[in-house]
Amino acid sequence: MKLDRMIGILSILLQQEKVTAPYLAEKFEVSRRTINRDIDALCMAGIPLITEPGRSGGVSIMEGYKIDRTLLSAADMQAILAGLRSLDSVSGTNRYAQLMEKLSAGSSALLAGDTHILIDLSSWYKASLSPKIELLHDAILTAHKVSFSYFAPRGESQRTVEPYDLIFQWTSWYLWGWCEKREDFRLFKLGRMTDLQTGEVFEKRAAPLPDLSPERVFPDMYQVKAKIQPKYKWRLIEEYGPDSFTKQPDGTLLFSCGFADKTSVIGWIASFGEGAQLLEPAELRKDVLAFAEGIRKNHLNHDTQLS
DSSP states (O other): OHHHHHHHHHHHHHHSSOBOHHHHHHHHTSOHHHHHHHHHHHHHTTOOEEEEOSTTOEEEEOTTOOOOGGGSOHHHHHHHHHHHHHHHHHHSSSHHHHHHHHHHTTOHHHHHOOTTOOOOOOOTTHHHHHHHHHHHHHHHHHTEEEEEEEEETTEEEEEEEEEEEEEEETTEEEEEEEETTTTEEEEEEGGGEEEEEEEEEOOOOOOOOOOOOHHHHSOOOEEEEEEEOGGGHHHHHHHHOGGGEEEOTTSOEEEEEEESOHHHHHHHHHTTGGGEEEEESGGGHHHHHHHHHHHHHHHHHHHHHHO
């Protein structure tokens, strides 16, 4: 709907210093002409939008402007408030609550808000995560490169990246940017970064939006079937949903799902201890056994050293 799209445009303009019409057109899956009409409509509604032509131009909202709350319904304001609160949960600041003050135009009733929807995007590692988000967010806005040590299953590496977007997906935070080492756009998990530093200024390139579909990021390389003990039913439901297994006549659960790599399969099966038995792929059964044997030997040797 046009009204929903206009509210969405307004929300983006409040969170970003400047955006382009092509960006908004792609974001809302409409034509650039439609976006231009929406911008004209917002201006006619009394919202002072500034449009600047040229390569470094775009659309922005006048600094310090407060939106008349009559433009949005109470339900709209509550939904926006819930989203802004969620961003403050990771930033460690009240920056987004201050945005809400502009939206509410001084209405304390709206700022009190409906507290029945609470969204906390922080993690167990909030003390280390929030500074990373703040540094990366500033680097994105000011077009500064970032460098860091990155730890992945394949090993440790040093990366220099042109940052473009911060993304919350799959219960974790990621950075989307151009990696100089790979000479391509890559997704980096913030929890795997250390020694994060800001570098030199870079000229922004055309940045495509990342394809975050599970099929693209986590392609199924192994089709797994496993027999799971009934006491772990809660885990299957929580992690993969109630359609991921069928109950067998003996009460066990026949689990079936795709996994992206061998390490994930072995680690997941091993996490059940004796409560899971891998049926397929049959060739990975020996890897699970070797994994368990390695744990046994490691702890057996440790006990021997202590005695």
